[in-house]
Amino acid sequence: MNMEIKELVDKGEMLPLMEEFYTIQGEGFYKGTAAYFIRIGGCDVGCHWCDVKESWNADLHPPTETSKIVENAKKNSDTIVVTGGEPLTWDMTILTSKLKESGLKTHIETSGAYKLTGIWDWICLSPKKMKLPTDEVCKNADELKIIVYNKDDLRFAEEQAAKVNEDCILYLQPEWSKRDKVVPLIVDYVMQNPKWKVSLQTHKYLNIP
């Protein structure tokens, strides 16, 4: 990447765009709602079970003008989900300001590991043990979505729930490859601890992106 482009990416005027697609939000509170997804490349959190490892290396995804991303998005939906990769790797200020200027709702899927930037109507925080979320993201999260790969993730879930605000909605979501094993654990746990809800990756059952 040449220096000028790197500077534009650092400012958030360009972003490494992996893919964009119109689909149904599969997970969490907005599950079932049509939304346009913008997937930004770049993540160094390193979840071994990540279902989008192709997103990790930002250099593989073309730096794309943020204004073009927004022009495209607004043709498709009034709800925009920004995901990745880890979107907070980058400065989200320009992207979200432009989305808001266009009257769109801005949602983010984030691990919360980096500085919170951008104007968000909805923050889905999915914290990871390897790189814990910042206090600022915890305080501003609208939903907390813990991925359950094994039993220890239930302990981790309570630890993270203690850090979010009291009206944050709490979800346990099975890690996809372990779903047969962990769904019974989650079901039991939610019945015993009804402040939690179950979230499934419903798009994978529907065979949609």
Ligand SMILES: C[S@@+](CC[C@H](N)C(=O)[O-])C[C@H]1O[C@@H](n2cnc3c(N)ncnc32)[C@H](O)[C@@H]1O
């Ligand atoms: C691919 S991540 C991108 C956004 C951000 N890096 C994050 O982790 O929140 C989008 C969502 O998918 C979840 N996820 C990733 N791999 C998963 C898997 N194998 N099973 C269940 N959920 C998964 C993440 O926890 C996150 O909530």
Ligand SMILES: Nc1nc2[nH]cc(C(=O)O)c2c(=O)[nH]1
């Ligand atoms: N349909 C659909 N819903 C999703 N919710 C969060 C996703 C993500 O990868 O961030 C995702 C995704 O990749 N597809």
Ligand code: SF4
């Ligand atoms: S933080 Fe998100 S994108 Fe990064 S490795 Fe973990 S699940 Fe994948």
Ligand SMILES: [Mg+2]
């Ligand atoms: Mg996904």
